[in-house]
Amino acid sequence: MKRAFLSMAVFLGIISFLAAAEVGLDVKEHVLPNGMKILMIQRPGVPRVVCHIYYKVGSINERPGTTGLAHLHEHMMFKGTKMMGVTNYEEDAAIDRRIDELMDKIYREKFWKQDGGDKEKVAQWQKEADDLIKMEKKYIIKDDLWELYMKNGGTGLNASTSYEVTGYYVTLPANKVELQMLLESDRMQNAYFREFYSEKDVVMEERRLSENRPGYLFDEQVRAAFFTASPYHWEVIGWMDDLRKVMKQDIIAFNKRHYTPNNAVAIYVGDLNPDTIIAMAEKYFGQIPKGPDLEPIRTYEPPQYSEKRLSGEGPAASRITMMFHIPPDGHADTQPLSLLAGILSGDTGRLYKSLVKEKDLATRVMAMANPMWYAGSFSFMGYPKTEKNVEPEQLEKEIWAEIEKIKTEGVKPEELEKAKNKSEASVLRGMQNPMFLAMRVGRAELNRGWRSLVEDLAAMKKVTEDDIKKVAAKYFVKDNVTIAIYKRSMGR
Amino acid sequence: MKRTLALFVAISLIFVFIGTGQVKSPQDLKFPALKFDPPDPKAYRTVFAQNLRGYVQEDHSLPLVNISAIVHFGNIFTPKDKAGAGQLLEGTLIKGGTKTREGSAIEERIDFLGGTLSFSVDEQTSTLSLSLMSKDLEEGLGLFFDVLMNPEFRADSLAISKGRLIEDLKQANDAPSAVLAREFETLLYSDHPLTFRPTKASIEGITQGNLKAIQAQYFSPKNIILAVSGDFNKAELVKKVNAIISSWKNTKVVYPTFSQKFPDVEPGVYFIQKKINQGYVSLGQLGIKDTDPDYSAVQVMNFILGGGSFTSRITSKVRSDEGLAYNTGSRFTYRWGFPGTFSGYVQTKSATVGYAISLILKEFERIRKEPVTDDEMATAINYYLESFSDFFTAPAMTMMNFARLEMQGKPLDYYKTYRDKIKSVTKEKVMEVANKYIHPDKMAIMIVGDWEPCDKGSDKFPGPLGKLGKVQRISLRDPLTGEEIKPQ
Numbered sequence: 001m002k003r004a005f006l007s008m009a010v011f012l013g014i015i016s017f018l019a020a021a022e023v024g025l026d027v028k029e030h031v032l033p034n035g036m037k038i039l040m041i042q043r044p045g046v047p048r049v050v051c052h053i054y055y056k057v058g059s060i061n062e063r064p065g066t067t068g069l070a071h072l073h074e075h076m077m078f079k080g081t082k083m084m085g086v087t088n089y090e091e092d093a094a095i096d097r098r099i100d101e102l103m104d105k106i107y108r109e110k111f112w113k114q115d116g117g118d119k120e121k122v123a124q125w126q127k128e129a130d131d132l133i134k135m136e137k138k139y140i141i142k143d144d145l146w147e148l149y150m151k152n153g154g155t156g157l158n159a160s161t162s163y164e165v166t167g168y169y170v171t172l173p174a175n176k177v178e179l180q181m182l183l184e185s186d187r188m189q190n191a192y193f194r195e196f197y198s199e200k201d202v203v204m205e206e207r208r209l210s211e212n213r214p215g216y217l218f219d220e221q222v223r224a225a226f227f228t229a230s231p232y233h234w235e236v237i238g239w240m241d242d243l244r245k246v247m248k249q250d251i252i253a254f255n256k257r258h259y260t261p262n263n264a265v266a267i268y269v270g271d272l273n274p275d276t277i278i279a280m281a282e283k284y285f286g287q288i289p290k291g292p293d294l295e296p297i298r299t300y301e302p303p304q305y306s307e308k309r310l311s312g313e314g315p316a317a318s319r320i321t322m323m324f325h326i327p328p329d330g331h332a333d334t335q336p337l338s339l340l341a342g343i344l345s346g347d348t349g350r351l352y353k354s355l356v357k358e359k360d361l362a363t364r365v366m367a368m369a370n371p372m373w374y375a376g377s378f379s380f381m382g383y384p385k386t387e388k389n390v391e392p393e394q395l396e397k398e399i400w401a402e403i404e405k406i407k408t409e410g411v412k413p414e415e416l417e418k419a420k421n422k423s424e425a426s427v428l429r430g431m432q433n434p435m436f437l438a439m440r441v442g443r444a445e446l447n448r449g450w451r452s453l454v455e456d457l458a459a460m461k462k463v464t465e466d467d468i469k470k471v472a473a474k475y476f477v478k479d480n481v482t483i484a485i486y487k488r489s490m491g492r
Numbered sequence: 493m494k495r496t497l498a499l500f501v502a503i504s505l506i507f508v509f510i511g512t513g514q515v516k517s518p519q520d521l522k523f524p525a526l527k528f529d530p531p532d533p534k535a536y537r538t539v540f541a542q543n544l545r546g547y548v549q550e551d552h553s554l555p556l557v558n559i560s561a562i563v564h565f566g567n568i569f570t571p572k573d574k575a576g577a578g579q580l581l582e583g584t585l586i587k588g589g590t591k592t593r594e595g596s597a598i599e600e601r602i603d604f605l606g607g608t609l610s611f612s613v614d615e616q617t618s619t620l621s622l623s624l625m626s627k628d629l630e631e632g633l634g635l636f637f638d639v640l641m642n643p644e645f646r647a648d649s650l651a652i653s654k655g656r657l658i659e660d661l662k663q664a665n666d667a668p669s670a671v672l673a674r675e676f677e678t679l680l681y682s683d684h685p686l687t688f689r690p691t692k693a694s695i696e697g698i699t700q701g702n703l704k705a706i707q708a709q710y711f712s713p714k715n716i717i718l719a720v721s722g723d724f725n726k727a728e729l730v731k732k733v734n735a736i737i738s739s740w741k742n743t744k745v746v747y748p749t750f751s752q753k754f755p756d757v758e759p760g761v762y763f764i765q766k767k768i769n770q771g772y773v774s775l776g777q778l779g780i781k782d783t784d785p786d787y788s789a790v791q792v793m794n795f796i797l798g799g800g801s802f803t804s805r806i807t808s809k810v811r812s813d814e815g816l817a818y819n820t821g822s823r824f825t826y827r828w829g830f831p832g833t834f835s836g837y838v839q840t841k842s843a844t845v846g847y848a849i850s851l852i853l854k855e856f857e858r859i860r861k862e863p864v865t866d867d868e869m870a871t872a873i874n875y876y877l878e879s880f881s882d883f884f885t886a887p888a889m890t891m892m893n894f895a896r897l898e899m900q901g902k903p904l905d906y907y908k909t910y911r912d913k914i915k916s917v918t919k920e921k922v923m924e925v926a927n928k929y930i931h932p933d934k935m936a937i938m939i940v941g942d943w944e945p946c947d948k949g950s951d952k953f954p955g956p957l958g959k960l961g962k963v964q965r966i967s968l969r970d971p972l973t974g975e976e977i978k979p980q
Contacts, residue, residue, distance in 0.1 A: 043553075046885050047528055078802070083517060142812055143802035148518055150803050151871040153878020157801070173878055175526040182515055201815030205770070209818055209839055212768045214666040317663050347587070348596070348603045356652060357596075363659045387658055418604045425606025425625060428554055432886060488662075 025431070027441060027450055028274045030281065034290040035262030038281045039441060039450060041269040043434055047174035049270035050156065050434045053184050054442040057258035058164040059238070060231040060297050060374065066250055068238015071161040072203050073254050077168065078145055078159070079199065081190035084183070085144040089192075092139035095132050096194060100248055102129040103197060111245055133197070140194060145183055152176050156435055161236050164373045165443050171435065174271045178280050185284035188264070191255055196248045204244070207237045214316030215486060222484040225310055226323050230301040232375050260291025267442040269434040301325065301375045308482040313489040319383050320392035321484040322399060324475050326369065326376040330448050334371040335460045336467040337378055337475070341369040342419035343411050343468070344380075344402070350415075355382065355398055361390045365399075373447050378475060392485045403476045410469040423460055427453070528881045530907040533894040537904075538726075541734040542742060546718030547894040548726050551887040555626045557722030558888040559633070561640055562895050565710035566616035568685045569748065576657060576690025577698050578613035581645075581706060583653030585611045585620070588645035588703075590638045595649050598635055607632060609639070615686070616828050617899060626723035630732060637736045640711060645703040654695050661692065664971035668772045668940045669839075675764060675966065676774045676938045680833055682755050692972040712743045719895040721887035752830065754778060760961035762938045763946070764968060771845035771941030775852060776835030777934055782826040783902065788913040789921045790824055790929060795872040796922065797859050798822025798836060798852075803871055805855050806836060816840045816848045822855075828900050834929060842945035847953035849937060849960060859926045863919050876914045883907065937961060 028040040062069050079085060086092045102125045109117035109125075149157050149170050156171040170180055210216050220235055227233045237243075266285065268277050304325060327333050344351050344367035355362040365382040380399050384390035431437050441450045515521050536547045567578035586609055589595035602609045607624030620640055624632045665671055678687045720729065757777065780790060791799075798806035798821035810820040817840045825832040836852040884890045897906050937960055939946060949955035957963055967976040 046881050047526055048881055048885055137813075142808050146802040147871055150800065151874040151878070153875065153880075153882075155879045155882045171882065173526055173528075173881065175524045176878075178515075178521055178523070179518065182518060182521065195812065198813065198815030202811055202818055205816070205840060206818035208770045208841060212668055212770055212772075214663070316666050317659070346603065348599045357648070360652075360655070363656045383659065385655055385659065386662065387655060414604070418600075421606035422603060423606075425556075428556055428625075429608075429623060431554060432556065432558075432888070434885065 025441075025450075025454060029450075030274075030278045032261065032281060032286045034286065034288055036281075036285050036288075037265045037445060038278060038285070039265060039267040039445060040272060040274045040277050041267070041434075041437060041441065042272060042274070043270050045271060047271045048171055048434075049174050049177050049268055049272050050169075050171045050438045051177055051180040051184075051266070051268055052167055052169050052435075052438045052442050053188075053264055053266045054165050054167045054446055055258060056164070056263045056294075056446045057166055057254075058162050059234065059236040060163050061258065062231060062234075062238070065242060066246065066254075067234045067242045068203065068207075068236075069242075069246060069250055069254055070166060071236050071238065072200065072243070072246060073251050074159050074161045074166050074168075075199050075203055076193045076196060076251055077187055077191055078143065079192070079194045079196070080141075080144060081186050081192050083186055083190065084148075085141050085194060086192075087139050087141060092136060092194065093192075095136040095139070099129050099132045099136070099197075102126075102132070104247065107245070107247055129197075136194070145187070148179070148183065152179055163232060163236060165446055167439070167442065169435070171270075177268065177272065177277065178284075181280045181284035184266070185288060188259055188261065188285070189288050191259065193248055193251050193255075196251065200243065200246065203237075204240065207240055207243060210235075210237055215314065215319075218310075218312040218314060218316075218484070218486050219321075221312070222310055222321060222323070222482065225308055225484075226325075226377065226482040227301055227375065229299050230375050231297055231299065232301070232372065257291075258294070261285055261288045262290050263294060265442055265445045267438045267445070269438045269441075297374055304480055304482075307478045310482070310484040312484070312486045314486070316486065316488065317383055318386060318392055318487045319381060319485075320395045320399075321486075322380040322396065323482045323484075324378045324477075324480050326371060326378045326471075326475050328374050328376050329371040330452065331371065331376075332459075333471050333474070334369065334376065335456065336463045336471045337369045337371070337376075339416065339419040339423065339460065339463055340406070340411070340468050340472065341367045341378065342422055343415045346422075348418070350402060350405075351380075351382075351399070354402060355395065359398070360388065361385055361398060362395055365395070386488070392487065396483060396485075403472065406472040407469065407476070410465050413465060416463070416465055416468065420461060420463070424457060427457060530880070530910075531884060531890060532908070533897065533904045536891065536894060537898075538730060540713075540718070540730060541737050542713035542740050544713035544716055544718065544733075544737060544740075545898065546720060547891040547898075548718070548729065549721045549887045549891055550724060550726055551721050552723050555723050556623065557626050557629050557632070557724055558621070558623045558720070559636060559722075560619055560621040560719045560888075560892060560895070561636075562717050562719065562892075562899050563618040563620070563640075563711055564616065564715040564745075564747075564899060565618050565706065566614050567688075568615050568750065569710070570688075570706070572685075572688045573694055574698055574702060575688040576695040577702055577706060578618075579657050579690065580650065580653050580695070580698055581618070581703055582611055582613045583656065584645045584649045584703060585643050585707075586639055587649035587653070588643055588700075589649070590642040590644055592642070593635075593638060595646065598639065602632075602635065605632070609635070611639075617896075629724055629729075633732055633736060637733070637740075640716075641737070641740050643704075643707055645700045645707075647700060650700055650703070654698075657690065657695050658692055658972070661690065661695075661971040665968050668766055668768055668770075671764060671766065671968065672772045672774055672938060672940045675762075675940075675968075676776075676835065676936075677833070679757055679762060679936055679938065680754065680776075680778055684754065685750055686827075686830065689971075689974065691974040709743065709745055712745060713737060713740050714742050715745060717895040717899050719888070719891035721891050750830075754831075757934075757936045758962070758964075759934050759936065761957050761963040762936055762966050763943060763957070763963060764938070764940045764966050765943050766940050767942050768940075769942070770839050770841050771939045771946045772839045773845060773849060773937065773939050774835045774837050775849060775935050775937040776822075776833060777931060777936065779824045779826075779832045779834035780929060781829070781831055786925050786928070789917045789925045791876065792869070792872045792914065792917045793859065793864075793922045793925050794822055794824050794834075795875065796864050796868045797855060797926070799824070800872060800875065803875075805859070806852055809855060810838055810840075810848055810851050814848075814851070816844050816851075820848070820852070822852075842942050843948065843950040844953070845939060845941060845946045846949040846955060846957055846960065850953050853932050853960075856930050856932045860923070860930060860932075864922050866919075869917075869919055869922070873914055873917065877911050880911055 030038040351365040382395040570577040587595040820838040
């Protein structure tokens with residue numbers, strides 16, 4: 001344990017430099033000796049506090065073969081600890097170990113053998129496991145954590161996993177924040193993964209829900225074709241085959257690696273007293289040992305070199321998607337690209353005016369810049385007016401023509417100013433909702449620090465028309481694009 | 493001008509710091525007392541010129557203003573042959589411009605100011621909402637009321653809106669969740685204005701004149717309630733609004749009355765074929781109005797049954813124990829002036845559709861026959877009491893809540909009495925309302941899925957689905973024509 005490197009807890013007080021004050025982003029910050037950061041935003045008034053904890057882990061921290069693990073792990077974090085969800089930990093754990101042994105035997109028989117193994121043996125082991133699962137039920141207190149939060153007035157109770165971050169959410173009455181500290185610090189260090197096998201089934205059902213969303217399976221393939229090498233290649237939910245084969249030891253190893261205080265930030269927004277929050281955080285999170293430093297992702301996205309095309313058919317609306325690689329969040333080009341998306345999109349944007357209003361070729365058309373932590377995409381999407389027999393290919397030509405206009409003629413000063421105004425006001429508007437504010441600030445902290453929200457706003461204001469022209473010329477080129485055309489056909 | 497920061501809530505929050513020892517169990521936690529009294533709608537109620545009513549709250553925490561106008565007009569007020577008029581009104585009220593402004597000019601200006609202006613039409617109300625920086629309030633108010641008072645629904649915007657709506661109709665049968673929601677309502681409410689759906693013909697038949705007539709008839713100051721919050725001075729705001737609407741005349745509106753009688757639905761299984769790998773299921777019947785004296789008891793009962801997410805019986809059994817579904821539970825929906833619906837719901841892989849339904853039906857029977865436990869009651873009641881202040885976390889939301897209360901004719905002490913009503917619910921009352929409103933023998937079980945694997949079932953519930961009741965196969969309607977799609 002490298003205790004020598006642990007700094008004393010330092011309350012940094014109100015850290016709001018000028019730009020932050022301009023947008024009213026007053027974040028109080030405290031770092032625990034184990035490296036965990038506590039952020040607080042005071043919102044006096046209604047006695048509620050949004051309590052979120054974010055871990056710097058998502059699907060990009062998976063590898064081929066373990067896709068979907070981060071999300072499944074998020075589900076499993078609700079299955080108890082030594083303290084929660086169980087009446088007799090030792091008795092329960094003994095049964096749980098026997099279930100795991102049987103499931104491991106089944107796993108090897110079913111998936112390690114090319115012919116699917118001995119089905120009779122598998123059935124016998126499965127029956128034994130089912131009997132043990134029934135036996136274990138007497139020790140399990142179902143959804144203990146969830147119930148405890150709810151009976152204490154917890155709302156916004158949820159969790160989510162993204163490519164980069166996993167978050168655990170609850171909003172509590174202002175006098176009950178300590179409950180969150182107790183429960184979250186407990187599951188940070190003592191998570192115990194009961195009911196693993198039924199929860200795997202739940203997650204597979206969640207994936208089926210996605211599969212039944214019109215166009216999802218095609219979009220998943222498009223993403224996989226666009227991101228070829230980096231871990232953005234797969235969706236957060238993971239491939240079905242990996243979900244089928246994931247084992248409890250995968251979850252345990254994942255938990256040990258990523259669920260450490262130095263890999264987390266807790267944020268509190270609401271009617272709170274920072275001194276009280278800090279004292280409680282010291283007490284609950286402060287005693288958790290620091291974990292090892294973690295390597296960020298290893299494989300970045302290689303240059304594309306040539307245009308890619310995909311086509312598909314199915315029971316969903318016809319459309320075209322054009323995706324260009326752009327740099328990750330924090331790169332200087334992301335601000336002009338985001339503003340360009342604003343200039344192109346919306347009902348006063350260039351694409352709507354041209355393709356929907358003037359030429360009557362599309363019903364909806366949009367552009368989105370999505371700079372992520374280690375890679376980025378800029379997407380155009382258009383829905384052709386099928387009543388007029390317009391095909392997606394025609395929209396492709398039109399979108400290229402709009403791109404060319406930007407490359408050659410640039411954008412007008414008033415277009416840029418409008419996009420800047422919209423962008424700035426939308427940041428302010430987002431601050432009205434305490435939950436949304438907690439999400440923005442907490443997630444930003446894990447990447448480039450919460451101050452990046454303010455710095456980005458300042459950088460955005462400096463973008464010129466020339467910057468926009470340059471990024472269009474640099475990124476909107478044929479060998480950087482993946483074009484996906486989807487056409488409606490009934491049935492699958 | 494007296495600039496008063498409105499007292500938002502009367503709060504007495506006493507933090508008693510509990511010492512430094514870390515608590516080892518949640519049961520050992522001792523929370524400091526917290527008293528919360530809800531804001532009183534009367535303190536925010538304002539009557540503008542022309543009897544335009546509103547709820548107004550100053551909030552200077554950010555330099556923003558939110559203003560919404562809730563209009564007593566919704567889709568239900570359009571006749572069957574004009575179904576879709578509400579959606580077209582939604583698409584053209586802003587884009588169609590006003591007597592003096594092009595729609596594009598309004599949108600350009602709002603966008604340039606970094607604002608948002610949107611309009612939506614629901615079942616019985618429509619809402620125009622503006623959000624913008626407080627420095628632009630005066631200009632924003634001018635645009636907002638111009639749209640509300642003087643819309644023109646110009647032909648180009650109407651054509652675009654029709655085109656979009658017709659393309660949307662083509663997608664109406666794509667998502668199984670949308671198909672289930674629509675067809676389940678149609679089954680329960682039958683042929684009624686609540687279930688009229690637009691077709692290509694009805695959309696094409698709607699004219700600029702129809703939309704103008706709707707606006708002229710219903711968009712009248714006394715039929716509108718404002719919800720305003722943000723960084724402004726209330727007295728100044730009232731003065732500005734009054735000046736803008738001084739010439740806005742009230743018109744006499746006679747609201748149609750609608751039948752409250754809905755035909756009995758034949759119990760059994762209603763199956764809609766879709767080649768997907770899960771069955772999407774709703775099983776239930778008509779529910780109650782939210783003005784019913786049993787409302788609070790029904791809320792508590794349904795929380796325990798399937799509305800309280802993981803703490804509820806259905807979620808615990810179907811999802812957590814059996815791993816059959818990601819989404820499952822039960823819900824009462826509510827609608828103004830009509831009974832809502834009650835349903836259990838689940839989406840599960842085709843083979844376990846029958847089994848999941850059987851588990852939900854068992855829970856329906858159980859809550860009718862066995863008293864709920866003291867722990868279940870405590871969790872449900874504490875949830876409603878302890879989360880009560882969540883209704884008021886954002887001034888914009890609080891003002892909207894108050895405006896909706898008044899629009900629907902609910903008592904203004906609704907929030908004041910809310911907690912007492914919840915507290916008064918007993919275990920006996922829970923069982924009483926379960927028996928009164930849940931009738932498994934009369935329920936429609938609707939499934940959208942792939943017939944063969946759903947009907948075949950699995951070990952725990954081998955098919956056929958007929959074991960659950962008489963099976964009726966339902967043909968989907970062609971969303972463009974409203975006609976049944978004949979099987980190929």
